[in-house]
Amino acid sequence: MIFDLWKQIKAKKFSSLYLLYGPEAFLINETKQLLINHLLNEEEIDFNLSTYDLEETPIDAALEDAETFPFMGEKRLIFLQNPVFLTAVKTKEKVEHNLAKLEAYIKEPSPYSIVVFTAPYEKLDERKKVTKELKRSAAILEAKKLGEAELMAWIKDRSALNGVEIEDKAAETLLTLAGTNLFTLTSELDKLALYIGSGSKINEETVEMLVARSLEQNIFSLIDKIVNRQVEGALRIYYDLLKQNEEPIKILSLITGQFRLIYQVKELARRGYGQQQIAGHLKIHPFRIKLAAGQARLFADEELAHIINLLAEADYQMKTGGMNKVILIEMFLFRLHDQAYKK
Numbered sequence: 001m002i003f004d005l006w007k008q009i010k011a012k013k014f015s016s017l018y019l020l021y022g023p024e025a026f027l028i029n030e031t032k033q034l035l036i037n038h039l040l041n042e043e044e045i046d047f048n049l050s051t052y053d054l055e056e057t058p059i060d061a062a063l064e065d066a067e068t069f070p071f072m073g074e075k076r077l078i079f080l081q082n083p084v085f086l087t088a089v090k091t092k093e094k095v096e097h098n099l100a101k102l103e104a105y106i107k108e109p110s111p112y113s114i115v116v117f118t119a120p121y122e123k124l125d126e127r128k129k130v131t132k133e134l135k136r137s138a139a140i141l142e143a144k145k146l147g148e149a150e151l152m153a154w155i156k157d158r159s160a161l162n163g164v165e166i167e168d169k170a171a172e173t174l175l176t177l178a179g180t181n182l183f184t185l186t187s188e189l190d191k192l193a194l195y196i197g198s199g200s201k202i203n204e205e206t207v208e209m210l211v212a213r214s215l216e217q218n219i220f221s222l223i224d225k226i227v228n229r230q231v232e233g234a235l236r237i238y239y240d241l242l243k244q245n246e247e248p249i250k251i252l253s254l255i256t257g258q259f260r261l262i263y264q265v266k267e268l269a270r271r272g273y274g275q276q277q278i279a280g281h282l283k284i285h286p287f288r289i290k291l292a293a294g295q296a297r298l299f300a301d302e303e304l305a306h307i308i309n310l311l312a313e314a315d316y317q318m319k320t321g322g323m324n325k326v327i328l329i330e331m332f333l334f335r336l337h338d339q340a341y342k343k
Helices: 002-010 025-039 042-048 059-066 099-107 129-137 148-161 168-178 182-196 204-210 215-227 231-243 248-270 275-282 286-296 301-320 325-340
Strands: 017-021 049-053 076-081 113-119 139-142
Touching: 002 025, 002 139, 002 148, 017 025, 017 129, 025 076, 025 113, 025 139, 025 182, 042 049, 049 059, 059 076, 059 099, 059 113, 099 129, 148 168, 148 182, 148 286, 168 182, 168 204, 168 215, 182 204, 215 231, 215 248, 215 286, 231 248, 231 325, 248 275, 248 286, 248 301, 248 325, 275 286, 301 325
Parallel strands: 017 113, 017 139, 049 076, 076 113
Antiparallel strands: none
C-alpha cells in the first residue's frame, strides 16, 4: 500500500486530500518530502507551501489558506499537523475547530490545493463523522511498523532510489546488524550506496564491513556467544562496549531485557501464539521476535529461570554498590557459562 502511494506521487498523480497517520514517523516524513519534491519547485516553496499545527491553529484558518489561489504555481501544498479531533483522545484544546466547515471542504476540496493531514496516532476514532468522511475521500497512508517482508521490500526500494541493488542476504544482514529503525537503515543504505557507487550491487561482505552495529545488536551478539558457549567471544564484545564508554549498568539492563524477551517468547509460543501474535501482544517488532524465538529454542525452562535469577542478583549488587560494576558482568558471564549449560 505504501509503495503504491509513493509510486502515484512520483508519477505526479496527486489526490486533493491525504491522510497520513500512525506511529512510524519516518514513513510520514518520507511521504511529505515526496509530495514537496514532486509538486513544487524551489521557487514555489516559499509561496505555496504552508504548515499548520492544529493544536495551535483552528481548522478554519488552514482551510481559508487552502481556498486561496496559488502564487507563481499551479497548486498549493498544505500540511495540517496533529488533527487530534480525528481521535478519541480527550484534550483541553487551546482552539476550537469548525468541523462542519471541514466536512464541507472534504466533500468539495479546492481544485488548486493539496491538503495533507499528518496524524502521529496509532488509531483514529472511526465512529466520528469527520474521520469517516476523510477516510472515504483521502488517499491514505497508515504509517505502521513494517513487518519483515515489508522491510525487505523497503530496503530494496530505498537502494534503488540510491541507484544500486542489494542482495537478499545482504538485506537480511543489514536488518540483523542495524535493527529495524528506518532512520538508521536509511543512513546505512546511503553510506553503502556511496561506497560501492551507482549501478553496483550491495553484497553481504560489504554490509558486514561497513554497517555500524547498534548497541542492541552488540548485546544480541553477546548473548548469541553465550548461547553457543563462546565465553571468550562474549567477553570480547563486552570489553569493546566498555571501550565505547557504555555503562555496565546499561549493558546489564539490555542483557536482562533480551533474556526476559526470550523467556516471554518461549512461554507464549508454548501457549500456541504465532510470532506475529507474540509481536502484537508484546508490542515489539516482529523481526526482534523472530531472532528471540531462534535463541529461545536453545534454552530449557530451568536454564532461563537460572539466568534471570543471576541477572537479578547482579542488578541488586550493581545498584547497592556491593561490587565493582565491570567485574559483576564478567562474573555473570562466567557463572552463566559454567552453570547454566551443565546438563
